[in-house]
Amino acid sequence: MSIALSEQEILRRESLQQLRNLGINPYPAEAFDVTAWAKDITENFEANPDTYKHVTLAGRIMTRRIMGSASFAELQDSTGRIQIYLKRDDICPDEDKTLYNTVFKKLLDIGDYIGIKGYVFLTQTGEISVHVQQLFVLSKSLKPLPVVKRDEDGNIHDGFTDPEQRYRQRYVDLTVNPDFKQIFINRSKVISSMRDYFNSEGWMEVETPILQPVHGGAAARPFATHHNTLDMPLFLRIANELYLKRLIVAGFDGVYEFGKMFRNEGMDRTHNPEFTSVEIYVAYKDYIWMMEMVEKCLEHVTRAIHGIPVVQYGANEINFAGPYVKLSMYDSILKYTGIDVSEMDEAGLRETCADLGIETNESMGKGKLIDEIFGAKVEANLIQPTYITDYPIEMTPLAKKHRSKEGLVERFELFVNGKEIANAYSELNDPIDQRERFEDQLLLAGRGDDEAMAMDDDFLRALEYGMPPTSGLGIGIDRLVMMMTNQSTIQEVLFFPQMRPEKKSKIATLDDFVNIGVPPEWVPVLNKMGFNTVEELKAANPNKVFNDLGGMRKKMKLNIDMPVKEVVMTWFE
């Protein structure tokens, strides 16, 4: 990337100045009242032509086809594109044809925002178009947009496809690839339909701290920060579970929160350092009730987006209408490996892992070993929504002990397409049991498990005051959106996925060069020659720079005075 402006950027800046010289403000302050939209016109004009005799639209110019004193262009607004037709003598009824000949044909470019007033008609080739009677400049675009062409069959030519540029410059991506907007519209629908469902059940949306003194509720490495006034460390939350349970202690029957969680871990196509989850806690319920709730909720969400409870994901058609298959953790391992691990001790599990070719290490306890077997042998088989229930107690320090099965907890995870989508418990509300579980976690931490959960004394104090029996659920929104929109990478469902910083070249200001004696009009020339800082210039050979200046002056046809050689030499002192 060149530091200096490209030819096209320079031309657009010149056009901007010429608009101003003509008395046209390229960035007007006034509101522009739009009365019609591209999608509505293309869908409804032919049925109701009379309602489109006076329309006002606004948007970006995306293509232009100029033919003398008549032109076609495509205007893109938030709903889509529509062709507009401009005729010189219609937008310039008087002698002065500047608006058409100069403003439209010369000074406007692809990407500029314009407003138009006119009427809708059908061209000879049958395309619904707007015949422009008045044209307004709303905002001048100084950087050329990538031009993506589509032929009659909808094939895309010269697409803007580089993922790096698409993610870094999402504004460009969604402008020239508007199809991707639908993913984000659907993302919004996932959240709003879920919120509607929860609200209709009478549960309350709440907000809990993102800056937490103790990072609890999950096992993950946090982002650490510092509060200056309090002079104390704080962590960006890795989960909000323990705060939401405090609110159940406080006497709310149902609370939920949509929000960002932050985990200082690896990034890949299913992990972003910040991600969105929803957690919900409902008093006097258990995990069996929660399974039914999840089925209803996800069916509601899927219908809100697709109209039916079925969604196509890759090669699989996934049906979110309940009830879902339920398999206990042990039964699922039995089903897919033929091995019954339910009675095994740690040594037996370690041996089984070895037989199955699963690597283990000393820090792994019983629960972790079972999870390894499950992850390696079962997970990928769970395509249709499936509940895996009744996890070993060692893996789950915040869930209540199973009502009838020793060594297990009342927990389920929902798997879809081989991926975990939701996680739920009958929440542990026995404060003494909870304290022991935290202590077990500390032991695991002592064995080297750096993800073991930290003790949270205030949370324990809350439980000691008494929490009603409660069921809780967490859903990863990003992965659910991926599922609902048939995307295989998390970046595609995040507007602004985390990226490494762009390399930024150091650029000296104009003044820096002027201060060493360079005439201001020559600074852009030096930049063009590759000298972006004074240091770079001083490192060069003065004689060569002097000669090259002359060469550049000729090449760029610059009508500015050549500095004498003695002056140039002083730049290097």
Added chain:
RNA sequence: GAUUCCGUAGCUCAGCUGGUAGAGCAUAACACUUUUAAUGUUGGGGUCCUGGGUUCGAAUCCCAGCGGGAUCACCA
């Protein structure tokens, strides 16, 4: 973190065993009053990601770095 591929004009991409950097679109000029991937003619536009090395000569070969993609590992 490992492996691998990629980085050339505003965008999409060519560029052979190393020898003066190319195309399409975009852009500029001219023509054109119903085009639609508009058309025709003519022109301009490049830090070949960065830095080293080999060589008479590097976009090309070698090394290192930066950025990105894919696969794997890690991951409640």
